[in-house]
Amino acid sequence: MQEATESSQTTDDNSDSESELKIALISLHGLIRYDDMELGRDADTGGQVKYVVELAEALSKHPNVAKVELLTRQIMDPRYDPSYAKVEESINDKATIIRIPFGPRRYLKKESLWPYLEEFVDQALHHFRRSGYLPDIIHAHYADAGYGGAQLANLLGIPMLFTGHSLGRVKKERLLAGGTPVEKLEERYRIATRIEAEEQALDTASMVVTSTVQEVEEQYSLYERYQPDRMEVIAPGVDLQNFIDKSRVEYREGGVIDRIRSFLHEPEKPAILAIARADHRKNLVSLVKAYGENEKLKEMANLVIIAGNRDDILNAESSKKRVIAELLMHIDQYDLYGKIAYPKTHQPDEIPQVYRWAAESRGVFVNPAFTEPFGLTLLEAAAVGLPVVATNDGGPRDILAACQNGELVDPLDTDLIGEAIERVLADPERWEQLSNSGKVGVEKTYSWSVHVEKYVRDLHDVFAGRRVDRYDPAVIVNKLPKVDRILITDIDNTLTGDDEALEAFKQRLNEFPENVGFGIATGRNFDETRELLRDKGLSNPDLMVCSVGTEIYYGEKLIHDRSWSKRIDFEWRPDKIREVLDSIEGIRLQPEHCQSQYKVSFTLDENLAPKLGSIRRILRENGCRAKLVVSLGAFMDVIPIRAGDGVAIRHLAFRWGLSPEKLLIVGDSGNDEEMLKGQTLGVVVANHSSELNKLKGHGRILFAKGAHAWAILEGIDYYHFLGDIVIPNDSASA
Numbered sequence: 001m002q003e004a005t006e007s008s009q010t011t012d013d014n015s016d017s018e019s020e021l022k023i024a025l026i027s028l029h030g031l032i033r034y035d036d037m038e039l040g041r042d043a044d045t046g047g048q049v050k051y052v053v054e055l056a057e058a059l060s061k062h063p064n065v066a067k068v069e070l071l072t073r074q075i076m077d078p079r080y081d082p083s084y085a086k087v088e089e090s091i092n093d094k095a096t097i098i099r100i101p102f103g104p105r106r107y108l109k110k111e112s113l114w115p116y117l118e119e120f121v122d123q124a125l126h127h128f129r130r131s132g133y134l135p136d137i138i139h140a141h142y143a144d145a146g147y148g149g150a151q152l153a154n155l156l157g158i159p160m161l162f163t164g165h166s167l168g169r170v171k172k173e174r175l176l177a178g179g180t181p182v183e184k185l186e187e188r189y190r191i192a193t194r195i196e197a198e199e200q201a202l203d204t205a206s207m208v209v210t211s212t213v214q215e216v217e218e219q220y221s222l223y224e225r226y227q228p229d230r231m232e233v234i235a236p237g238v239d240l241q242n243f244i245d246k247s248r249v250e251y252r253e254g255g256v257i258d259r260i261r262s263f264l265h266e267p268e269k270p271a272i273l274a275i276a277r278a279d280h281r282k283n284l285v286s287l288v289k290a291y292g293e294n295e296k297l298k299e300m301a302n303l304v305i306i307a308g309n310r311d312d313i314l315n316a317e318s319s320k321k322r323v324i325a326e327l328l329m330h331i332d333q334y335d336l337y338g339k340i341a342y343p344k345t346h347q348p349d350e351i352p353q354v355y356r357w358a359a360e361s362r363g364v365f366v367n368p369a370f371t372e373p374f375g376l377t378l379l380e381a382a383a384v385g386l387p388v389v390a391t392n393d394g395g396p397r398d399i400l401a402a403c404q405n406g407e408l409v410d411p412l413d414t415d416l417i418g419e420a421i422e423r424v425l426a427d428p429e430r431w432e433q434l435s436n437s438g439k440v441g442v443e444k445t446y447s448w449s450v451h452v453e454k455y456v457r458d459l460h461d462v463f464a465g466r467r468v469d470r471y472d473p474a475v476i477v478n479k480l481p482k483v484d485r486i487l488i489t490d491i492d493n494t495l496t497g498d499d500e501a502l503e504a505f506k507q508r509l510n511e512f513p514e515n516v517g518f519g520i521a522t523g524r525n526f527d528e529t530r531e532l533l534r535d536k537g538l539s540n541p542d543l544m545v546c547s548v549g550t551e552i553y554y555g556e557k558l559i560h561d562r563s564w565s566k567r568i569d570f571e572w573r574p575d576k577i578r579e580v581l582d583s584i585e586g587i588r589l590q591p592e593h594c595q596s597q598y599k600v601s602f603t604l605d606e607n608l609a610p611k612l613g614s615i616r617r618i619l620r621e622n623g624c625r626a627k628l629v630v631s632l633g634a635f636m637d638v639i640p641i642r643a644g645d646g647v648a649i650r651h652l653a654f655r656w657g658l659s660p661e662k663l664l665i666v667g668d669s670g671n672d673e674e675m676l677k678g679q680t681l682g683v684v685v686a687n688h689s690s691e692l693n694k695l696k697g698h699g700r701i702l703f704a705k706g707a708h709a710w711a712i713l714e715g716i717d718y719y720h721f722l723g724d725i726v727i728p729n730d731s732a733s734a
Contacts, residue, residue, distance in 0.1 A: 021459070022067045023059055024135035026145040026152075027052040028120065029110035032072040033083050034091050037348060040277045040308030042317060044110050047376040048165045052141055053091070054239050058448035060095035062456055067094055069133065071124060073113075074099035077106045100124055102679075109317075111190050113144050114197075115698075118646065118678035121151045122660040125650060128156075129657060137459060139209070141165060143194045146201025153204055154642035155651050157567045159462050162205040164215075166373050168194035169222040174370060192613075199225050199616070203625045203641050206462045209455070211236045211374055212398040219373075219394075224620035232458050235398065236374055237451025240442060242352045243383035256346040257357050260304055263341035270301040270425055271363035273386070275351065275377050278307040278323040283368045283391075283411050285326050290368075292334030294418035300425050301363060303340040306354060310344045352384070359386040362431055364424045367391055368411045375399050379446050382438035387431060389420045403441030405434045483542060485662040486517035487721065488649065488675075489712055491524065491532060493668045494685055501709035502536060508713060509538075516722055517542035521645050523629075523637060523671055525596045526551055530558070543652060548629050548637045548671055549645035550598035552652060564651060565598070568643040571625045574600050577638050580622045584610065587636070600638045604630070631671040632689050646674030661700075664721050666712050667692070676701055681727070683715030699728060 030044035031037075034053055038045055056070040070091075075084040083089070084107075089097040100123045103116030128134055139161040140149030146162050153160035172191050176182070185191040202208065202225035209232055210216050216231045261267040272291065276282035284305060291303045305327070310316070313324060331340055346354070358365065365381035367390040375395030381388050382399070388406035390396035400406055407420040424431060489495050496502060509518060518541045522529055526546045533540070544553045550568060552561040577600050581587050586608030590601040610618070612628060619626055619638070627644055629637045653663055660679035667676055667684060670691035676682040682701035684692050685708060695701050702718050704711035720726045 020136070021065050021456070022133065022135045022137075023065060023069075024138045025052055025056055025068065025070045025141065026072075026138060026149045027070065027141040028073050028117075028144045028148065029108075029113060029142065030072075031075070031080065031084060031107075032070070032097060033081075034089055034097060035083075038081075039348060042109070043277055043279050043319065046277055047374045048141060050376060051165075051236065051238075051374065053097075054237065054448065055451075056095045056097070057091050058237055058239075058452045059455070060092055062452050064456055065094070067133065068096070069135070070095070070097045071100055071127075072097060073103075073120075074101040075105070075107050080107055098127060100127060110142070110144055111188070114190055114193050117144060117148045118151075118674075120148045121155070121650060122653075122679035124148070124152055125155065125654045126659055129654060134158075137161060137462070139163070140201060140205075143168060143197040143201065146205075147197035150200050150204035151647060151650075154567070154570075155647055155654065157563075159206040160201075160204050161207050161209055161462075162201045163209045164198060164201075164220070164373075166371070167219050167222070168198055170219050170371065173222075196613075196616075199223060199620070200641075202226070203620075205230065207232055207458060209234055212394050214394050214397055215373060224617050225625075232454075234451055234454050234458070235402070235445055236376070236379075236395070237448035238376060238379045238446055239448060240379065240383040240446075242349075243355060243380050244439075244443070252350065252353070256306075256343055256350045256354060259343040259346075260341040260354070260357075263338070263343070264302050265338035267302070269361065271358040271361045272297075272301050272303045272366060272421055272425075273306075273354065273358040273363055273381075274304070274366050274368070275306040275354070275380075276367070276369065278320045278327075280319065280323055281370050282307075282323075283370050284323065285330055286411060286414050286417065287366055287368045288327060288330045288334070288336070288340075290414040290417035290421070291340075292330065292336055293414060294422065297418050297422050297425075298336075298339055300422070303336065304354075304358065305340070305342045306346060306351070307342065309346065351380070355380055355384045355386055359384045359435070362425075362428070364389060364406075364421055366417070366421060367396065368409075368417060369393070370411050372396055379442050382442040385435035385439050387424050387434035387438065389417065389424060399446075402445040403438045405438030405441065483517040483656075484515045484658070485664070485721065485725070486519050486542060486658065487664045487666070487712070487716065488519040488521050488543075488545070489666040490668055490672050491520060491522045491529065493687060493708065494666055495520075495709055495712070496532075496536065497687065498708035498710065501706070501713075505709040505712055506537065508716065511722075513722060519543040519545065521545040521549070521649065521665070521667075521672070521675060523548045523599075523601075523631070523635075525593075525599075526553065526558075528593070545645060545648045545652075547596040547599040548639050548643070549648035549675075550596065550639050550643045552648055554652075561652075564648065567651075568598055568640040570640065570642050572598060572640045573624055573626075574598075576622065577619065577624050577626060580619060580624060581615070581638070584615075584618070586610070587615070590635075598640055598643060602636045602638070604634055604636050606633060629671045629674075631669040631691070633691070637671065644674050645672065646677065649675045649680070650678075661725065661727055664715060664719060666715055681715075681719050681721070681725075683711055683718075685711035 030049045032049050056068045059065050060068045087099055102119035102123050137159050138149045138153050140146045141163050142165050149160050168191050208230055213233055220226050274287055291297055365386045365388045369391050371393050372391050373394045378388050378390055378399045382403050382405050391411040392408035409417050409420045520541050529546050540556050540558055552564045586605040588603050594601045625641045626638050627641050663680045665675050665680050665682050669689040684703045686704055687707040702715055704714045706714045
């Protein structure tokens with residue numbers, strides 16, 4: 001066995017020059033590329049995609065930013081353009097889109113990504129290690145990236161920013177109010193998983209970047225980890241040059257404008273324009289109703305709806321088909337033919353032309369969405385001088401307050417929507433005032449230069465006075481030069497439990513080649529672990545992860561990884577945790593020998609103790625940022641938010657330069673779940689607890705036929721771990 005020494009550097013963030021600022025943006029779902037964005041292709045490819053790409057580009061132009069990487073998901077799917085499979089796409093010399101492979105190769109909607117986010121973390125760490133690029137800060141966008149970004153920030157010991165874009169608790173409230181059954185929320189939206197991911201992101205984030213005051217006061221306030229002092233309202237930046245500069249707007253014969261005109265009997269009338277995805281949340285049907293039921297409006301103007309492209313409507317996703325079908329039924333019900341245009345297709349670069357054509361007709365732009373956290377289309381309309389009528393929610397409130405270019409309406413009241421549109425169109429003098437005000441306001445408030453200047457300034461507040469342990473990949477070397485792979489096993493009921501199996505494993509362990517290491521991951525503390533290993537006749541392993549991923553020791557002399565202890569100490573309040581949970585019925589503190597510096601352990605009475613979600617809420621309400629790990633349904637460990645077996649395993653893999661498939665993990669219960677998931681090779685013993693049944697079907701987890709240490713031997717052979725490692729076909733990644 002080889003001895004390990006410290007390999008991390010400690011760097012004072014304040015000592016970094018501003019010009020060295022390196023930023024990693026994370027946005028995992030949708031179709032993300034720089035050239036020719038396919039906005040509106042599906043429900044996941046909209047304003048957020050445009051925002052993160054333009055944010056990456058705008059940040060890279062700031063003199064104090066050295067590098068920006070936008071991490072997203074690699075997609076290798078014949079139904080989509082091959083550009084989404086490219087590992088790297090350059091935005092400019094300082095900004096790059098990096099596509100990380102995780103989960104299936106095929107395209108997935110965001111609700112289906114949750115099982116694969118640990119793989120994203122593993123692959124992102126591999127990217128950082130391989131490229132030698134380590135960010136100073138991570139900015140995660142939406143709940144899925146918030147979950148992955150929180151793990152990366154905790155592993156790397158760097159600050160994280162979080163932007164929710166839209167929030168699960170808000171969506172849940174609105175869907176329940178609209179009559180959606182609770183079971184459908186889980187089946188269709190994985191809403192509980194999303195909300196918990198948002199809570200974890202808020203727990204980890206040093207700063208939450210929001211677009212509006214309403215988000216802070218009415219949306220984030222629904223969360224247990226709501227801390228308004230961490231929240232910064234930064235007006236969203238947008239690239240409006242294609243809308244402001246008339247020379248960039250080129251009429252295209254036979255293009256979308258000609259197709260719009262072909263629908264209309266009197267195309268010279270003012271245009272009531274809406275541009276949105278064919279998504280129920282965009283509430284386009286209410287706009288059709290508002291128009292169809294207002295006789296004056298039908299006489300005054302035409303209605304134009306750009307609802308994405310309908311290249312192959314028969315094979316479109318079901319939600320999109322439902323919205324389009326409902327739109328067509330209402331068009332027919334109100335007999336709007338000749339008064340309404342809904343072109344089948346358009347090119348992204350034609351959109352500025354559509355806005356300008358509507359403005360030249362002296363029309364109005366309408367956004368009737370049920371909820372609108374951002375409001376990009378409102379800014380685009382303002383840039384060309386097109387007055388707006390918009391939902392009284394989120395972004396539109398702030399945009400209209402800044403630009404003074406329209407009216408806010410209740411998206412559920414179709415009469416008021418129609419009347420507001422009518423008022424704007426009926427008064428030429430007011431139309432002119434709203435048009436001019438919008439153009440001035442949008443340039444003054446919503447330019448990318450204004451957004452980025454405040455963004456970078458706020459980053460210095462995040463860094464102020466902080467010291468962060470930071471890895472420098474250039475100096476990361478394998479301190480165990482003969483070890484290029486490690487077997488890591490739990491102790492209780494895995495390594496132990498069958499003396500004959502343990503003896504067989506010890507014999508195999510003595511036959512390990514010098515390039516194969518042996519590690520322990522256990523909920524036991526350091527002293528207990530070392531004593532038990534001695535009792536079982538095992539010498540010190542190459543590494544030990546003790547106390548549920550809160551302590552790491554390396555080498556024959558078991559050198560303590562103090563950088564890990566410093567990293568997980570973030571806002572750790574064990575005394576407060578004991579105080580809060582000690583008075584709750586059904587939760588009892590375990591004996592002193594079960595406790596450690598970064599682990600507070602309890603036993604649970606299933607019949608009396610609150611549900612796990614309620615315990616989390618109680619801790620959060622009392623200012624305790626912590627993670628709960630339950631095993632066998634009866635034991636609960638409370639550990640720092642940055643700790644855990646899975647995070648610790650990835651920490652040591654990154655530190656020693658080992659890729660995940662060079663780690664063979666063996667476990668038996670719920671406290672092993674986190675380290676079994678991801679890109680590592682896993683084995684679940686036959687005598688496992690039911691908590692691990694959810695992992696069945698994962699291509700890199702073997703549910704062994706053997707129990708206890710027999711399963712370890714079975715896993716070694718199954719993966720050919722002592723020779724040329726064989727990774728089985730992963731059905732999930734096909």
